[in-house]
Amino acid sequence: MAKLRLSHPTGKLRGRIQLPGSKSESNRFLLLKALYAPNLPLSGLSDSGDTEILQRLLNDYQNQLELNAGDAGTAMRFFTAFLAAQEGEWTLDGSERMRERPIAPLVKALRELGAEIEYPDQEGYPPLKIKGRNLKGGLLHIDASLSSQYLSALMMIAPSLEQGLEMRWDGQPVSMPYIYLTANCMRRMGFKVFVLGNEVRIPPQFKPELPKQIAVEPDWSAASYWLAMAALAQDAEIYLPGFRQYSMQGDSIVAQLMAPLGVEQTFIGSGIRIHKAAPLPVPAQLNLLDTPDLSQSLIPAYAAKGKQLQFCGLQTLRIKETDRIAALQNELQKFGEACAVGNDFLHLKGGFRASFQSIATYGDHRMAMGFAALALLHPIAIENPEVVTKSYPAFWEHCKVLGFVVEEL
Structure with a gap:
């Protein structure tokens, strides 16, 4: 048309x-399920293109070395953190517009946690060459002025990190309610998450007490x-x-x-x-x-x-x-x-x-x-x-x- x-x-x-x-809830629960609870039933998932892209990425990453998030910003940010915490090597790309959208604060934070991520093209923007590994975690200072999705992406991988994660930022992050939403989704999955002023604390938790199902x-x-x-x-x-x-x-x-x-x-x-x-x-x-x-x-x-x-x-x-x-x-x-x-x-x-x-x-x-x-x-x-x-x-x-x-x- x-x-x-x-x-x-x-x-x-x-x-x-x-x-x-909710696209926001759906994408968070899909990533959390892939990380911690592959058999957890999810109902009411979004039928949006963005959610379908994230589902495809989660289904394909074990069999493909080159992955594409299209124009799905949430999928690009969340999946960057996801891959950084997995064993393997990938190239993650996006649409022409996605290549103009900054991702440097997230990459910088992941590098500080021990991730190996390179920019094959333009510094600070997709595509990304990611060599995933087990990350230790610890204390991070992060720039949250561009997108709350950077913080949400890091929060969701935090329970799998050896030392968990403590994040701090200066000023007021944009879209702060999305950080609370991420914390709420994680708590519904059985994780302990503490959001206190300008910091988030998430201890390492390898076996949370999972719910029987999640409704979006x-x-x-x-x-x-x-x-x-x-x-x-x-x-x-x-x-x-x-x-x-x-x-x-x-x-x-x-x-x-x-x-x-x-x-x-x-x-x-x-x-x-x-x-x-x-x-x-x-x-x-x-x-x-x-x-x-x-x-x-x-x-x-x-x-x-x-x-x-x-x-x-x-x-x-x-x-x-x-x-x-x-x-x-x-x-x-x-x-x-x-x-x-x-x-x-x-x-x-x-x-x-x-x-x-x-x-x-x-x-x-x-x-x-x-x-x-x-x-x-x-x-x-x-x-x-x-x-x-x-x-x-x-x-x-x-x-x-x-x-x-x-x-x-």
Whole structure:
């Protein structure tokens, strides 16, 4: 599909959507299972492209010397640490965009633990030549300013290290909730994990008391697109089953961040009900340092509502699947929103006008799904809509369930 035309004849959303499993939980449990519990049953796994890539890597590494993580950033970081702690030699590569995404802080930390990793091409970036071995562990100081995935990758191999692992960092890491999520996933697997201020301590634990099975929660990042749609709809009543009221996914804060747009969620039974509500006051600033993946759900919705505010803490968006700050600015300008941007912020000016526009997706799944909500105000076109398979393959079918007209152009 080169392009989709997306519209909604009534502007009213009614229905039940079974969202995919959390990509973040799925990828953590898959790696932990491969490391410590190969026979542990996992249910509710994500069907995202990223999770499929990690599963393929875990299935292939014992029989292949050259491995490719494609454009899956989580798989690249997690699997780098995984291979470094295994006996063997591999070359781990990625897509053209992945070769532009930094991995030096993780490689530096693994080298300090005794890993042998080289850069065959550009220093600090994939591909990587990894000679895996048993690592001793110990004390690490790590740069956590670019990605929390570096810390999560190291945390998950820590129980297998002879001395366990103690990690410290300066300042506030980006996406700190993902570090807590990793710790929670490990605790559910029976490991002892201590997160104390600016450090993590994980003792060596070779035989944890494993659970009988693990159930993966649905994905809160995926839920964010439906909250954005409810905010722009004339009316909304959407049920998303399977969510926990006290989730460890950082993106579960999305309902609070959407509240100024007149939408809220209510937990009923095993799931959430999304519906319209009286809007709360719009803040002057929203800091997304802990939840950068919500940017493309929140910013188009706030822009479409004509709100004026600054989104900050966006520095990691520059090194994602695309430069997401530039992509948001480019596409919002098509609607008359002349937002101001910097290295870590985007400031909405309030000039949005709904009209038919063709949205470029830049090879980025979140651009497609975040801007889809605008079709509730006026028909739009989405270019390269297949990018949603990276995290949410059923997205366009679920749009149809809630009354959207989805047509190939």
